[in-house]
Amino acid sequence: MVAPERASTSLTALARLGFAELSRADAGLDELAELVGIPRDELVADAARAADPDEALAALVRVARRDAGAVGAALRRASLPLWLLLGASTGFADFYLRHPTELADVAAHPTLPDADELRAAMLDAVAVDDDGFAASGDEAAWVALRVRYRRLLARIAVVDLCAPDPVAVLADVAAALADAAGAALEASLAVARARVAGGGIGAGLFPRAQVAATSLAIIGMGKTGARELNYVSDVDVIFVGGADERTTDELGESRVIDIATRLAVQTMRGISGAEVEPPLWEVDANLRPEGKQGALVRSLESHLSYYDRWAKGWEFQALLKARPIAGDTALGEAYVAAVQPKVWTSAARENFVDNVQRMRERVTEHIPAAEVAYQLKLGPGGIRDIEFTVQLLQLVHGLADDRIRQRGTLPALDALVAEGYIGRAEAGTFAHDYRVLRVLEHRLQLRDLRRTHLMPEGEQARRALARASRLADTAGGVWDLWESIKREVREIHVRLFYRPLLSAVAALPAGEQTLSAEHARDRLAAIGFRDPAGALRHMAAVTSGLSRKATIQRALMPVMLHWFADGVDPDYALLAYRRISERLGDTPWFLRMLRDSSGAAERLTRALSGSRYIGELMEWIPESVAWLDDSAQLRPRTGIALQEEARAIQARHDTIDDASRAVRALRRRELLRLALASVIGTVTIEELAHGLTVVSEVTIQATLRAVRRDVVPPEDAALDFSVIAMGRFGGAELGFGSDADVLYVYDPNGIDPQRAHELSMKLVAGLRTHSEDHRVPFELDADLRPEGRNGPLVRSIEAYAEYYRRWSVSWEAQALLRARGVAGSVKLIRRFTALADEVRYPVRIDPQDLREIKRIKARVENERLPQGVDRSRHLKLGPGGLSDVEWLVQTLQLEHAHAVPELRTTSTTSALAAARAEGLLPESAAEHLAASWRLASRLRSANTLLSGQTSDVLPTDRGRLDGIGRLLEYAPRSATAVEEDWLRAARRARRDFEKLFYG
Incomplete structure (x- = not known):
């Protein structure tokens, strides 16, 4: 009996190794040590590496009670792999309890098996002859098949669990799992041949020769076809039946298909049917034509006829990953070769993109509300978001670009990056997050060797998941990782999956998704370009070369040409786009934004084809393209914000020329912002008028400050000077191209009157000179002053008062109705406003x-x-x-x-x-x-x-x-x-x- 003090020390050590149920573990170790004859210290040497040491120990004890020799031998030979495997999988614990001798194979092979090795091992398990028939068609063959498959699955799992970085080996593991599924189907088909030929379901059901002459190709779909399968997943398949011409003539096509159907049924049963050894996984043939209601097996011609006449868009999306995985390879390859062109033209179907988007939404909508937060595969931010995004990008752009026609998600991402259809950053994030999510999914399925995609709710289960995946240290850490990836994936998915560029590319007429020189001029003329030759030159300028920039431009250009052509002046729009592209050079965000934005590319084409005013300004302010990706940037800026910027400009520039140049740049930029907002439709006519007025006010105010600093010496600082807005400017109702009607007023405020007048004239001259802009004219029009063009350009407040009191005529009072102070001395503006009120709001008008x-x-x-x-x-x-x-x-x-x-x-x-x-x-x-x-x-x-x-x-x-x-x-x-x-x-x-x- 262990002393209390020693027992406490022992329990503490077990806790450090990761055991949770300490007393039970202590007793279990004693029993296991006695059963297998290995000291306790040696038994637990690798226990700390197990995802769940308690479960691993319980499994070892259970199996050792049945066959202590097998367990002892395995522990002596492969302690770490065994602890890792049983600590991550109670499903394998149950398997070894049924078949203890299979422990001899654990860690016997330190590398992943290749496809040929897997196929040979599975066929050996059922003793297949040269004609493809198993030695026996009875239930024992199925048991042998399933046991051998699980032995191979354990080999894959051990390599996976022992890998230093499970994320790095994910692709290889998934490929091995898909190859193992194909090998299992091949072995099951061999058993099926034996059964259908009378070896298990009734002698003489079909003659052996007829069965041998009948071909059955098994086409892997989804993750199986893409070689990215899970540990336990439905294996989606399509069955294609046939025979050579002589056999078909002899038997008739219906009998050939009948034999092939019997083979398919028995093949599925060998994998999924209820037997002594549990099923491996579900063989799902529901992706076949007409789904569950359709024939299980069809000939190649029947398949093609269906796809030509009746198939829906989602069926072609499903065929994207189709690959022969078992049976008649030649027939399978012929099937894939025949359907591939249909897959890569499916995006041209009406509403294809909308339908794919809606299908993804329906998947999410059908998740039970209680599961949404835990759904690793189907939920928002899960595996399906990545897969659907990648597949949609492939299908839309794959019609014209065969370089992105990849089955696997990760190879497809690499190809999409290489050809410029997705940014490196987004693809890198997607690829990493996809691998992490798949590792988590694999560990969840290993747990009980059953199909699941739900993150565990319990603390202990999450802790085991964290340890098994080695992606986090704690239960909370693995949940935080999941939440972080979920947000990241969802954000990229929404941005890419719903971007208008996809719908636009899919809607392009056949032959216009690439920019071949042949017939390009005629096509450009047909869609609305008046100078096709010029358009071709501009296109060549932005798309030629081997740079990534040129690659992305080539991907963008076909659909942008159609958007340009939908506008008023596509020729000017393309020229402006070329100039903007050249001005931005290799700026990384520009083309990435146009490609990935939810609408920036379409907005840009709309603006350039609809407005020369915008095109000319944007050429000088090309960074403004970024505003098109953010509606908040297309809102008028407040007067306060513009005033602060203008004052900062004045503080940064010492000379009036530099300050004025910066103020003019500010004005051009804000006019462009308002012009874009007007064209895109993010402002009302009232907001636009107000915004244009504010820009004019700030321009005058900033220019006046700069001029005053240059013109008025400190000893004359008492001079008050103001600018009064008139006309539409005074009414804050400016439009694009409106002049700024103004009056100029001053108050000597103790300065010599003549000196005050001279300084005021200099202020007016400086204001008019330094506000001039040859790119976007800004005329300060003083024709509404008293006496019009014949009157003094500037007057003192007393002179205005005298004039209005003695000589004012009706139109001058009328003009004052829209007089409003906008710049200069606030005190003087108040005085002028009071004066104007006396004139424009008379008690009684004559x-x-x-x-x-x-x-x-x-x-x-x-x-x-x-x-x-x-x-x-x-x-x-x-x-x-x-x-x-x-x-x-x-x-x-x-x-x-x-x-x-x-x-x-x-x-x-x-x-x-x-x-x-x-x-x-x-x-x-x-x-x-x-x-x-x-x-x-x-x-x-x-x-x-x-x-x-x-x-x-x-x-x-x-x-x-x-x-x-x-x-x-x-x-x-x-x-x-x-x-x-x-x-x-x-x-x-x-x-x-x-x-x-x-x-």
């Missing part, structure tokens, strides 16, 4: 002033319209245009704003809404006027975006009208609809305007 305003409006309509322009197409001055709405609203403000505070706004639309709310405008008239004003504003901006040039005239060219319509989200070829919508809106607005303004 009727004569109203008549004068109406007279001027009529004169403007007659005199300011450009010669030769159709009045009805002029968006600003034409009938129902911007001018009509603004002049009507402004007369209402002059008449009623003193009494109605809501009318005291510089915004036309806000004033129009206030007039409507106060009953100053009929509901219908207000709706018509607002609709016309908004549409005219949108058309003006769209015209500028399309052409890159400012114009107030709705073009007559049908192509330009269609382009404008596209920017306003009309359907393609909507030139007539755009024109009719404008003319209708303008007629309604003009009718209401004339009634209310002149009536």
Whole structure:
């Protein structure tokens, strides 16, 4: 009897070795030592390496009670492999309990068996003759087959468990498992031949000669076909029957298929049927034509007929991994060769991508809610996410690129990377995570030698999984690893599996998924390029060469050409794309983003083909392409953020030229952001107008600070100077191409008046000079100042007050309705605003002033319209245009704003809404006027975006009208609809305007 103190020490040592049930382990070791004649210390030398030492010890004791000699010999010869195997698998413990003598083979072979070795071993187990018949067709042959298979499976498992890095050997282990499954089916088919020929299920069922003359090819599908099988997994197969021409003529095809069907049934039974030795795994033939309802065996011609006429997209996806694994190799190869072209053209079927995506979603939806968090294979972030992503990429791009036609997931990933269809980082993550998930899956299945894909819930089971896989140290660690991989895989899966590029490539017409020079010019002309020769040159410039950049460009170009062609100006779009690509050079993120983004490539083609304004700016700011991958980047930036950046610019640059250059760059960048947002549709017309106004304000403010620092010496710092926005600028209603109407005001504030005026003139000159931008013109237009072009360019606040008090005319009061301070002295802006309020919101307006305003409006309509322009197409001055709405609203403000505070706004639309709310405008008239004003504003901006040039005239060219319509989200070829919508809106607005303004 062990002393208490020694027993405690012994139990402590067992705990250090990883045993959990210490007393039971202590007793078990004593019993095992006595049974096998090996000292305890030697028995437990390798126990610490076992995933579950308690289970391993219990298994050894159970088997030793039955055959102590077999256990003792195995422990002396292969202690570590035995502890590793039994500590990871109670299923093998049960196997050795049934067949203790099989322990003699444990670790007898330190390497993985190859396919030929596995086949020879399995055929030897059932004594197959030269004609492919087993020596016996009785149940004993099946038992021998299953025992031999499990011996080979144990050999694979030992090599796997002993490997220093189980992740590194995963691919080789999975391939060996697939080869073992093929070998088992080959042996079972040999037994089936013996049975069908009368050796086990009734003498003379079919003559041996007829059975021998009948061919049966077993096609491995899924993981078996790809040589990436699990330890215990359904083996998906398709059976193809046949015979040579002479035999078919003699027996008839129906009898040949009948014999082949009997062979298939018995082959499946030999693997999966209930016998003394448990089944190996399920042989699943449900991927055959018509599934469970279809014939188990068909001839090759029958298979092909079905695939040509009836097969659905998912069936071709399943055939992607098809490989002959047993039976008649020639027939199997003929089957695979015949179906492969159908597999690689399946993506061209209508809605193929959508159907694959939906199929993956259905798999997830059918997982029981309680299992979702534990589903290693089918759940979000699991093995299926990787497999479906890889298969979809293969099927879509594989039609045109045979280099990615790989059966295995890992070889396919390597090929997709090499050919530029997936980024190295994403592929590397997928490959690593796939291997880790498969190692975890293997260890889970080894546990009980049964099919499972669920992470264990119990602490002890997770601990055993962590130790068996050697991927983590603790139960919590292996769960954290699973959660981390799940998030990582899901993120990449969603980004790649649902990217629009896949649907677009799949939808390309046959023959247009590659860029062969032959017939390329005709194809380009056919899809809408006006200069196919030029387009070919641009394509060659971006796709030629052996670099990875060129490889990715070649993958992108076919579908991008179609997206370009869907736009208004594909020729310009392709030229702009080439220039942007060249400007970005070898920047790694650019092409990766276009390939992998959820929509950046399509947005880029849409923007470039729809807007020269964008193309010209993007050529100078190519990094802006990155914004297309992030909707948040296509939102207008706040005035505060832009002000902070502008002030930082001023702090960084010492000279006015450098500071102004940086401010101009800021303005161009933000105009491009707003232009992209407008084309992509992430801003409303109100947000766009506000954003353009803010950019103009910040530009003026920053430029004024820089100019003031350069012009005004410290001794004159008391000078106050401000810029007042007028017109649409004052109303915060700018569009693309709008001028910035302004007034300039100063207050000497104690400085000599003449000196103050001179400095103010220098500020104005500097402001105008340094805000000029030859790329995106920015004109500060001061024509709305008192006396117009004949008046002083800048006045003091007192001069303005004097002028408005003594000489102001009606149109000048009207102009002040949209006056709003935007830059310079806040105190001076307040004074000017108070002055303006006295003029623009009179207690009572003189009727004569109203008549004068109406007279001027009529004169403007007659005199300011450009010669030769159709009045009805002029968006600003034409009938129902911007001018009509603004002049009507402004007369209402002059008449009623003193009494109605809501009318005291510089915004036309806000004033129009206030007039409507106060009953100053009929509901219908207000709706018509607002609709016309908004549409005219949108058309003006769209015209500028399309052409890159400012114009107030709705073009007559049908192509330009269609382009404008596209920017306003009309359907393609909507030139007539755009024109009719404008003319209708303008007629309604003009009718209401004339009634209310002149009536």
